[in-house]
Amino acid sequence: MLIAVLVSFGVAAVAPWIVRVVGDRSGWLLALLPAGVTAYFLTYLPQVAAGESVLERTAWVPSLGVSLAMRMDGLSLVFALMIAGIGTAIVIYAGGYLRGDRQLPRFYLLLLAFMAAMLGVVLSDNLISLFVFWELTSVTSYFLVGYKHEDETSRKSALQALLVTAGGGLAMLAGFLLLGIVGGTFEISALLSDPDAIRQHDAYLAILVLVGLGALTKSAQWPFHFWLPNAMAAPTPVSAYLHSATMVKAGVYLLARMSPGLGGTPAWFWLLTTAGVLTMIAAASLALLQRDSKRLLAYSTLIALGTLVTLIGVGTPGAIAAMVVFLVGHALYKAPLFMVAGSVDHEAGSRDVTALRGLGRAMPITWATALVAGLSAGGLPPLFGFVAKELAIEGLVTAPWLLAGLIASSAVMVLVVYLVVWKPFVGREVTAPTPPHEAPLSMWIGPAVLALIGALLGIAPWLIGDGLMVPAAAAVLAELHPFQLYLWHGVNLALMLSVLAVLLGGILIWRWRGLHDGLRARTTHVRFGPVAAYDATMAGLVRFAAWQTRVLQSDDLRHHMTIILGFAVVLTGATALLRGDLSVSLRHETGFFYEYIVLVLVAAAALSIIRARTPLVAITALGVAGFGIAVVFVFFAAPDLAITQFLVETLIVIIVALALIRLPLGALRGEAAVGVRLLSGAIAIVGGVLMTLLTLAVTGVPFDATLSAFFEAQSYPAAQGRNIVNVILVDFRAMDTLGEIVVLAVAAAGCYALLRRVVGTGGESPKRDERAAPGRGEGA
């Protein structure tokens, strides 16, 4: 199974070259990949029908418990066949739809990569590798939605889809990690084999919510539904494939997959059914506002997704059976409907259902396809959609309020079908922005075949019943519950409710125009709800980011320095109070009078630099302090140090003086406000006191002189030197000295580079940036 995924990725990677070589007909050639993959997965059918599941293990990152294990059971097979099968139709269709498009090579790369990733999602038996493929579908979706990237709406929609699904994905990852920790493994089959360990764990609710967030965002459940209609900015093949048949069902897949482990609890029931029903209702209401055929279909997809999630939430054998059948039914009619809408857009120039009329004559095959798929979508016999809906109604009879939601949204479904497959096609007079004509073969063959399969399965649902649907439901339920699929159930409650839905749909069709215009007029100024929340979050994020950057990122070095030193002082001081025992015992010191004089002199010099108003005073004070320290070194038997300090101090005074000649007089002016000075002063004083206390505390501890004793003992015998300090510098610790002279060398190079009178041309030739004010200021 992994091989199918990898081969698909491989073909995706070379697809751009294939397209360049083969040209316009490359769609047909590339369709061999999904077709072949479909055939490959069909070979698993006998085993799966026999109730077996096939496990394949491949190591990836064993140290983290991550493998590329793949498992094939009924649920995976249904999804894999849908992904590859519909993929075949889509790849062919896209060849016609995007004929001659400059970006077609990239498009195929992304589309096939998406297919591979999606296969990975439904086959993975490891939570982490599932997540990897999951995120890959989000990324490929991002690029596909943003296909018309030069258009701002496309870019925004792509970003929205990515952020919503990736945000949910991250929550899901947290849930997965938790699940892995609770269950001790990331292998899904192992986790699901012991569901009670998960369900009875304290973290169960957290896991459910986190994993649920991932699934619900991906499957566009309320309140995260809004990204899906906006994703219709993508080219139609993408909408048909990712945003109706496959990717949006990844969330459904995940919930179904996890249902044996996470399902069966009240929390599960309430979370899923609430989300599902709210999605159905919200989508049904919002669909009334639409007249764009793709957006209409998008909202009807939302209704279907809501139905699926609700059914999983209910979780009874009947509901699950309905779920798997509805899943297939929906894929078989929704993908053709999208493609038909795309063909109409392509050949007649519009997706506005009110702007089109009488296309049926010019596009007979397209219309026929639309009708077959549409009747299935409307839940009318003898099509597979009817079978699916009957089952769904039966599955929900135990929960009347869920059933009510389903019936209401089914009615809207009927309206959508009318608007998409009937209204634009009927009539003698042709109304269309461009003269319509039939779509080319590549664009009708795929939808037509899918619609026909839907019709065939409607008449003979048993074809896939025992072989595929029952094992799929068994995978979700974790036990076998055989059921039979019939087109005709006899006159029962389900049928009557079904008729009711169609009647309600008829009323909606009859009153549509008034309802539509009225609702539109009333909702144009709505400023709340999930979309507004998303927009507000994004705007707020940017505003907050700008605000905090402005506050924290002043351009003034002094502010930086104050914050940094303030933090340092507070951190160290607080630690000293909380943890430290800076018990400083004052020791009896035997100092000489002249030593104290020098020390006081140095301190006074340092303090006078603060007070200095002219550079000359400051330099003088600096010199005094420096030479004073040299004298201190003399007092305490450090001749080398004293000489060095003396020489360096002299040089620094000279260099400062040389520099000062070039700085304006009164260069020390520019005092800050009193408050600022007080703050700096406080930080400085606390810092100084801390340093004194630390030095005292440290010197209060008995000194370990092992190192120095070694140097004294070895300096002459082993290193031939009598000046121990020098021996340390050039032998014992010569590496320090080597670094030290490197610092000097670079400092010299730096001064040279700074002072040379050359122009830094930059490696770049003059470009736009330089003509305006360079660099800064563009930031905030």
Place this chain on the structure above:
Amino acid sequence: MNSIILRTASQLLLTILLLFSLFLMLRGHDLPGGGFIGGLVGAAAVALYAIAFGYRAAQAMLRISPRMLVGVGLLAAVAAGFLALLQGQAFLTGQWWIIGLGEGAELKLSSPLLFDIGVYLVVVGTVLTMVFALEER
């Protein structure tokens, strides 16, 4: 500073100070001094010359650019470390060649000495580079 006295004095001082700086460096292993202190004094000698005659004259007198001195000094110091590698010892291990000069006098050549010479050259080069660069403006 065009005084002849200063010029003469600084020429004399230059020689004396340079010699003194070398002396400081060489004796550093046994008495206060060493490459750094010696280098500073040496640099001071040339800097004094530069103040008296201008930095161009000082540069001409040096014949080698101070930046080159820095490079050579660095090379010397690194090379001193490499000497030990030739003997199969760790980098920077001291190597000694003591040449007897008769009558108890001996000449101690060593890698630490070479290292210290490197330090000396880098210090002279560094200080002069800085001073010349500042003077140039």
Place this chain on the structure above:
Amino acid sequence: METPLAVLVGVLFASGLYLVMQRNLLRFVFGLLLLSASVNLLIFTAGRVTRGTAPIIPEGLPTPPGDVANALPQALVLTAIVIGFGLIVFAIVLVLRTHERLGTIDTAEMAERLEAPRPVATDLEDEVPA
């Protein structure tokens, strides 16, 4: 003698800290010099101080005859002084150069000067468009 030295370390450190938090870059440089002096003195003090003999072995003896000053902190401080010298001279030259190119050494004004279309320049050749 560690106690008074520790106090001096603190005074130098505090003065240095105060100065590096100033708008004037020249004051900043002075602050840096004081901080450097402070930590050098700190290392020196941390190695304990003695008034005894310098760490030099007299002629004819293999090791120092008695207690000598701790040589290691002296070597460390020497290295630190030299490194500090290099860094601070570079900083001074950088301040000088910044003054030439931006016309100010006031940290609060530097960013504005950058945005000014024409810098206050002392050497015109710098103003060839980069």
Place this chain on the structure above:
Amino acid sequence: MSWLVAAPVVLPLLTAALLFVLQSRSEVQRVLSTTSTAVLVTLSVILLYRVSEGGILVAQFGEWRAPFGISFVADHLSAIMVVVTGVMAVATAVYALRDIDGTREELGYHPLFHVLLAGINGAFLTGDLFNLYVWFEVLLISSFVLLTLGNRREQLEGGIKYVAVNLVSSMIFLGAIGLVYGLTGTLNFADLAVRLPEAPGGLVTVIAMLFLVAFGVKAALFPLFFWLPASYHTPPLAIAALFAGMLTKVGVYALIRVFTLLFVHDVAYTHTILLWISGFTMLIGVLGAAAQSDVRKLLSFHIISQIGYMIMGLALYTPLALLGSIFYIVHNIVAKANLFLIAGIGRRLTGSFDLARMGGLYRGAPFLSVLFLISAFSLAGFPPLSGFWAKLVVVLAGARVEAWPIVAVALLVGLLTLYSMTKVWQAAFWTPLPAGERMQERPSALLYAPAVGLALLTLAMGLWSGPFLALTEAAANELMDPSIYVRAVLGEAAAAAMRGDTP
């Protein structure tokens, strides 16, 4: 094998010395400089191989045994960091062949570059606290000069901030070293690891905070990071990329070193502080990025944000967390530096770094787009790229010890990172160029080559993360048991004493 441990420092130093001498000969400089980086990376890889085969390697300079002389210690962490430095050296050296102009070469770009490498590697390898200070200063001064090389006004303005903040932090660092020395009488890391536990614990904790501040500034932690976004966007991209990749990581490395080897006596306090800091660092960094419109500044803020993840790994202080931290460092260096290199190419094509003025790169430079995507999505933590594993491990480590708030922050910041990366993508790649602008000349292959190499490395670390994780795991295990380090440097007796074994 001691020469091998010293080689990553000595080779660039020797190269730098030669380059100083050969300053006037530009062609020779270029050849020597590039060749040297190639040798450097080779030697580094051999070093890592030796370490992974035979354990920690130690060099005692001057043959003075520890703790009396200076030791260089190559454990897994050090060796990994040295290899990454080598890789970055080659990448930026090749890029620089087209990116660095003649003037900057004449001002000493090549020797400075190698001094910087020596400083970085010295900091990674040294086993001595004071020597660490020395290498820190070596890398700082060379970075100062490289940053301001060319004297453009924004370079000087940014340079002042960078220099000022880093110099002050160096002073704090040096003071802290003095205190540690006064307390223990030693400077050798291994020796300190043995002796510090005997010192008064409270005092040690206070000193540890000084190290936290000093290294925190270099690592650009919150709230010490201001110098970074103020300066990193000013130098040429070859320099900025090396800075962005390596310099802050030296600070992170130092934090990891001291907070696993030296200051582990009061983990409940010290590492909790680190955890808080890591959370704020992640958050503030990424929010800063969201507010930027200059690509280089945006990327600079990201550096800060991602440092947060590395520190989070350290703060959690479990083997898995440290593994994550180290893997994160390696991944981040490669991906982040590459983004800088790619931004440089993008600038050559579009003539700007400003997102509002860039555009059309997806159409005009598809290959560059792929390179960008690999690095950007890796940074955003998208699977299966290297950043995903890095983030996964850190987050998993947090989840294992039930540190939920930081896990939540880490995941949220991941989303915000994605947002700001797509911001660049949407503006520079998807949006068409502003009207009237045309794509500029085709950049040289020498600019593309390093970007391709680093992108491939990012891919490899994602798809074959196993071996990389194994190496970092070995590093993490060493860090969690300081006695391994002590045994390698001081011998079995000291290690046994440290573990409290009675001989």
